[in-house]
Amino acid sequence: xxxxxxxxxxxxxxxxxxxxxxxxxxxxxxxxxxxxxxxxxxxxxxxxxxxxxxxxxxxxxxxxxxxxxxxxxxxxxxxxxxxxxxxxxxxxxxxxxxxxxxxxxxxxxxxxxxxxxxxxxxxxxxxxxxxxxxxxxxxxxxxxxxxxxxxxxxxxxxxxxxxxxxxxxxxxxxxxxxxxxxxxxxxxxxxxxxxxxxxxxxxxxxxxxxxxxxxxxxxxxxxxxxxxxxxxxxxxxxxxxxxxxxxxxxxxxxxxxxxxxxxxxxxxxxxxxxxxxxxxxxxxxxxxxxxxxxxxxxxxxxxxxxxxxxxxxxxxxxxxxxxxxxxxxxxxxxxxxxxxxxxxxxxxxxxxxxxxxxxxxxxxxxxxxxxxxxxxxxxxxxxxxx
Numbered sequence: 001x002x003x004x005x006x007x008x009x010x011x012x013x014x015x016x017x018x019x020x021x022x023x024x025x026x027x028x029x030x031x032x033x034x035x036x037x038x039x040x041x042x043x044x045x046x047x048x049x050x051x052x053x054x055x056x057x058x059x060x061x062x063x064x065x066x067x068x069x070x071x072x073x074x075x076x077x078x079x080x081x082x083x084x085x086x087x088x089x090x091x092x093x094x095x096x097x098x099x100x101x102x103x104x105x106x107x108x109x110x111x112x113x114x115x116x117x118x119x120x121x122x123x124x125x126x127x128x129x130x131x132x133x134x135x136x137x138x139x140x141x142x143x144x145x146x147x148x149x150x151x152x153x154x155x156x157x158x159x160x161x162x163x164x165x166x167x168x169x170x171x172x173x174x175x176x177x178x179x180x181x182x183x184x185x186x187x188x189x190x191x192x193x194x195x196x197x198x199x200x201x202x203x204x205x206x207x208x209x210x211x212x213x214x215x216x217x218x219x220x221x222x223x224x225x226x227x228x229x230x231x232x233x234x235x236x237x238x239x240x241x242x243x244x245x246x247x248x249x250x251x252x253x254x255x256x257x258x259x260x261x262x263x264x265x266x267x268x269x270x271x272x273x274x275x276x277x278x279x280x281x282x283x284x285x286x287x288x289x290x291x292x293x294x295x296x297x298x299x300x301x302x303x304x305x306x307x308x309x310x311x312x313x314x315x316x317x318x319x320x321x322x323x324x325x326x327x328x329x330x331x332x333x334x335x336x337x338x339x340x341x342x343x344x345x346x347x348x349x350x351x352x353x354x355x356x357x358x359x360x361x362x363x364x365x366x367x368x369x370x371x372x373x374x375x376x377x378x379x380x381x382x383x384x385x386x
């Protein structure tokens with residue numbers, strides 16, 4: 001048995017009053033972020049040698065800030081502390097050359113969110129009690145019954161829907177041992193090929209992708225039309241000025257496009273969850289290759305296929321599931337795994353990607369390129385682990 005922190009995401013169904021309250025809380029966190037960021041920039045402009053105001057000092061400034069701006073008192077106090085923590089972390093990444101300069105947040109951003117660390121409780125099968133918000137209707141809360149909620153994040157996404165993401169501390173039991181090992185070769189036409197010759201296909205959602213592309217084109221066209229109409233109106237009318245957001249047609253296309261894209265992402269994630277869970281249940285040792293996905297994405301002929309395969313997400317899921325359930329994941333170098341004969345060890349040299357089968361010149365063994373690579377990956381992993 002292991003104590004782990006799981007991430008659980010639920011759909012929220014707020015009423016009209018709660019929607020107004022949520023947007024006030026989104027705005028309060030955004031206001032504190034922008035205020036602290038502007039203060040840090042002004043302080044540096046006045047004196048470049050001045051010491052950076054850290055997280056503790058920013059938390060100390062919250063009390064006078066609430067007196068000056070009383071609307072901040074309606075927020076969960078812990079959410080404002082989280083804002084200061086994130087801003088201090090952003091500056092720390094800047095100083096250590098791990099990121100760019102923090103930017104101001106806009107109320108026009110597609111996604112709005114705030115995070116708190118106060119206590120949330122489950123009231124019923126489809127209800128949660130949240131700080132400042134009160135009782136709110138949600139999707140099923142059955143997965144929260146045996147866990148302790150450590151942190152929560154409420155977000156409004158580009159699809160127009162509200163969600164709550166919870167960090168829940170719970171206990172998981174190790175899966176029974178099967179004394180089975182497997183090597184996995186990651187591919188493009190197939191997501192993974194194991195050393196037993198089984199091929200796991202990539203996620204396929206051609207119809208949804210076609211709809212997403214169609215609505216992306218509609219969104220771009222309608223936004224251009226709205227921009228032209230706005231400039232024409234503002235040119236002929238001096239008293240009443242129009243803004244781009246006053247034109248609703250392109251915003252409806254924007255939401256429809258976002259919902260198709262979200263549906264594709266959710267279905268892909270569901271497919272990867274089911275596949276990785278099945279592998280972890282079946283095998284005690286799983287060996288995969290260490291692929292540099294960022295470098296491979298530079299090949300524009302394969303970039304879309306690699307992105308659709310989601311190798312990084314596949315590996316991440318295997319890592320934490322093996323850790324949770326008492327299994328072992330071994331990552332080995334991918335060098336020459338498709339060149340070496342798995343029977344005699346002879347290196348047959350580089351081969352174009354179009355060649356999917358080849359015969360070893362030394363032992364005359366006929367190989368499927370992907371299965372041979374998976375067997376070599378398994379042998380390399382078992383050798384590394386002794």
